[in-house]
Amino acid sequence: MPNLSAELSTVVVVGSGIAGASAAQTLRSEGFRGRVVLIGDEPALPYRRPTVSKDFLSGATAAEKTTLKPDSFWEEREIELITGATAVGLDTGRKRLTLSSGETLQFSALLLATGGKARRLDGVSGANVFTLRSMADADSLRASIRRTGSLLVIGGGLIGCEVAATARSLGAEVTVLERDPSLLSRIVPPEVSTMIASLHAENDVDVCTDVALSSLDVSDDGSARAVADDGRSWNAGTVLVSVGTVPEVTLAVAAGLRVHNGITVDGQFRTSADGVYAAGDAANIPGARDDERYRSEHWNGAQAQGIAAAQSILGKPTPFTDVPWGWSNQYGHTVQFAGATRFDDDYVIRGSIADRDFTAVAVREGMPVGVIAVGRPKDLRTVRTMIARGGAVDRAALADESVALTDVLAGEREGRVAAAR
Known part of the structure; x- marks a missing residue:
């Protein structure tokens, strides 16, 4: 594919989160000399969003410590940063925003x-009812937790569990309500869910x-009462609704882009409109299969x-084989995860879940597809490489802690080479 940078005069990035900020930086590092505009709907400089439910919510990290780069960084690279602005109209034919x-x-x-954006519950609102996506959300939630001394978390996913742990560090009484039989039940096996529940208990x-x-009713004084179908009830001064997120596709839908659980893109992050790309939480991208x-x-x-996406914009696309990963901090334990794990996967366990020192590899059709690890960051990196390379894995070696995971990876690679000869 030809290098398109000579044909570009202005690249506009809507969204100053890590996807947008990384794209703007990459345009410059790849040598693009045209105009770069980075637009964020929050008034703050681009910042590290994972801190919102962790150190920033607890108050341990000040706002200025969460920024990705100082203001001077964007100025020096001639990236025009527009904050506190929302894109409200997109004409893809005229290429006008x-x-x-x-x-x-x-x-x-x-x-x-x-x-x-955070998914909300219909009919649930009130001065002390919150969702959590931004630093402003975290500021308001922290203040309410400190003022009321109690928190009811609706939803036992990653954010719900993290906020529960953070609220305990603030001295609040905390209750977590989960509709499924266990915490994180859609992405972790029952044994790991039990371990996380025991941490909270x-x-x-x-x-x-x-x-x-x-029902979830909020009284005039802001306190809330939740009632379950089976008659159980709970009261708290503050409520966090943490029932997942939905992609922000309002602009894309209005512009007529193809959308299905996010903005549909191809392997080069191109949308259905010429010259328009999408990346990050809002993008629905092709998988390995x-x-x-x-x-x-x-x-x-x-x-x-x-x-x-920035490389594709510049006409320098590379195959996208990244295996997404993330982490959660709860009570001094770091839970890391990568790939596409499901609660019903067949897991091969290294170490001890009970001791909170383990690596759980999700295997489907003989191939590793995801991993959950506690206290084993090196294992997580190695399994990510296995997932990216694809192919069957030796289950016995994977479960045997006397065999290093790097050796399992090397044996897997050698097996494929031999089979190809």
């Missing part, structure tokens, strides 16, 4: 890195599963996608 301020921008190429968090809420598509909602995956 309209901002909430009324300003219009002409572009040669546009990257939509609009991210996701040891730290005096009341974890309630199989909860089908019939022809019939697979997915949306990554993890920081590192969005970063890799932003870099790859």
